[in-house]
Amino acid sequence: DGVAVLPAPQNLSVQSTNMKHVLTWSPVIVPEEIIHYSVEYQGEYESLYMSHIWIPSSWCSPTQGPECDITDDITATVPYSLRVRATLGSLTSAWSTLKHPFNRNSTILTPPGMEITKDGFHLVIKLEDLGPQFEFFVAYWKREPGAKEHVKMVRRGGIPVHLETMEPGAAHCVKVRTFVKAIGRHSAFSQTECVKVQGEALPL
């Protein structure tokens, strides 16, 4: 191992939104030099049973920027320890380890984007494609007193889905939220959006 003369990276943290996880840290500055970083991780399994084993991250061993997309490394809903070190030629810093292990069940789930369209009298929705881990809970109803709310589970985003056939002159409304089975959580509902046959989307 190289002698640890470089300062270790500081301020490690993970930003996670919609099951995309990015590890960031403060860059190590050496004037006129390019610093590289190596990221490694341990799942809870390694921490418990093989604590000497640290696994090089898929995309950042090494990397140049002070951040690393660890989404492909965090593949189970257990705590993961993460560490980073800096390298300059043969010089290597000490490891810096994330203060608190990261669990993907803490990811921020945002309401999904949606596009409501009319195909003649047909109400069609197209949902944001957030990847294979996301399902969509779509609620839709005719806007009138006592109207029944209908529900449809949509397994994948990015493809148009027919919701119902609309009545002329009646406004039909839709709201949607995501569900991630791997962590057993769902997002908040999106804004409600209403459309009326022969009319444009109505403001609420």
Next chain:
Amino acid sequence: GLRRCLISMDMRRIEESFQGIKNAIQAKDTFQNVTILSTSETLHSIKPLDVCCVTKNLLAFYVDRVFKDHQELSPQILRKISSIANSFLYMQKTLQRCQEQRLCHCRQEATNATRIIHDNYDQLEVRSAAIKSLGELDVLLAWIDKNHQGTSA
């Protein structure tokens, strides 16, 4: 039964991880005519009543023995095995919650089936046994999938 226990398990991801290492692992298996999991009278004769207990025992078999006994140098394979091992750890926790609700009762048949697997494992030198068991993960995953069709809906 098992369906209520593993409902939130993402089996597809685990199967993908295994497919990524299957050829490399099975190529290292030097005892091709010996099996640890797939003796026909072991897994395939498990009754629904015993599924949860056998799953719990097999997860423990892999977590406590197989993954620990295998030493892997390739980072690519190590990542996949880590993904599977940590997913099994999560499944164990899920089953643990089931156990607390007394839905995971272990009968003698289940215990016997597990012992056969451990005995098969002990017949081989430990590294060979671990490699063979890793190579037979598809047998276990298929068995869990079959006994838990609700997950993949």
